[in-house]
Amino acid sequence: MPDQTSPPASADLQEPTGYRRVFAVREFQAVFAAFALSLLGTVVGEIALTVLVYGLTGSPLLSALTFAMGFLPYLLGGTLLSGIADRYPARRVLVVCDLVCAGCALIMAAPGTPVAALLALRCVIAVVSPVFSGTRTATLAEILGDGDLFVLGRSLLRMVSQSAVLIGFGLGGVLLTVVTPRGALAVTVTTYLCSALLLRFGTRRRPATAQGGPLVRYSLAGAREVLGDRRIRALLLLLWVPPMFMVAPEALAAAYADEIGIGTATVGLLMATMPVGTIIGEAYAGSALSPAARSRIVLPLASCGLLPLLVYPLAPGLVWILAALLVTGLAGAYTLGLDRWFVDAVPKELRGRAMTVHTAGLMTIQGIGMALAGAAAEFWPVATVVGVVGALGTACCLGLVLEVRRTSRGPMGETGLTTI
Known part of the structure; x- marks a missing residue:
């Protein structure tokens, strides 16, 4: 007669615990890999773009402004375009955002692109970024549920974000000793494209969660509802x-x-x-x-x-x-x-x-x-x-x-x- 007080053999060994539970979800593996690639590419691209602008202009102000362009347009994209995250299928939004960023980085990497265009393209990426991030976070709740797995998934992405900044700045500095700033931007293009492929074929299509009127009005209404x-x-x-x-x-x-x-x-x-x-x-x-x-x-x-x-x-x-x-x-x-x-x-x-x-x-x-x-x-x-x-x-x-x-x-x- 089996011992009723003993747990089933190897049950505890086979049950994923902690962060392992999140990685057991196949779709999250794709989201995690895509996030790490695109984030690393973004950090390397920021360093390369700053060096490129300084090399073209010799202006510390314009070089610093290149970094500032990564912050300022966030508010614009996050308020006027936030409705995209709810009104369109999430996978499509994520892939299109990656492709837009890849296209911008490709133009940046092209010889002869003027400084004004470089700064404008940096703004485009910054406008797209909050839409991408918000959609990805909302998708995590669909993939992992809105319970403990979601919390652990968000935590992992934050840790990757912190690590990418530490690693990316070092990697970007080393990379720029081997290739030109435009060459480093070409690496960024590759990371965005790989992210798009992972999201397209590693996650399943989900319908939009809401419908609404004109995009800007719908987005602003959502912001008012959130803050209200x-x-x-x-x-x-x-x-x-x-x-x-x-x-x-x-x-x-x-x-x-x-x-x-x-x-x-x-x-x-x-x-x-x-x-x-x-x-x-x-x-x-x-x-x-x-x-x-x-x-x-x-x-x-x-x-x-x-x-x-x-x-x-x-x-x-x-x-x-x-x-x-x-x-x-x-x-x-x-x-x-x-x-x-x-x-x-x-x-x-x-x-x-x-x-x-x-x-x-x-x-x-x-x-x-x-x-x-x-x-x-x-x-x-x-x-x-x-x-x-x-x-x-x-x-x-x-x-x-x-x-x-x-x-x-x-x-x-x-x-x-x-x-x-």
């Missing part, structure tokens, strides 16, 4: 506001290194520490914590994540500064539980537009955060600015945490809001 709902707005702001303050130490890394006299060699370390912390925090929360535990840590981490930046004005030394940046990055694990709350709060027919607005707002508000931090550092020491950012950011996050608690739509225990 108190619960969704509170969650959205909690996804946006902490990153707005977190970018300040990275944006001011070079100035801070100069201020304390540690040399430019440590600038990369100052810029990389927080993303490394974010990757570690998300990886741990996604693999070691249950969905309930991830929900319980949302509000405490969102409330306290910026507090380590208060050590900057104390000038404790580089090791302590790096430790503060690492801990702030670790606190980014709050987004896993918050992602679940957000997708639960948004109606399915609004999901594509909501995700597009989220992406556009996140990129825009980080750009604003960088600009404000840089402006403040013109008048006050960098250490003081970052310390004030930590204090002001904590106050804003506490206010948002209270608003999220007030707008809870279910029993407090189900959302984890009793933890603070």
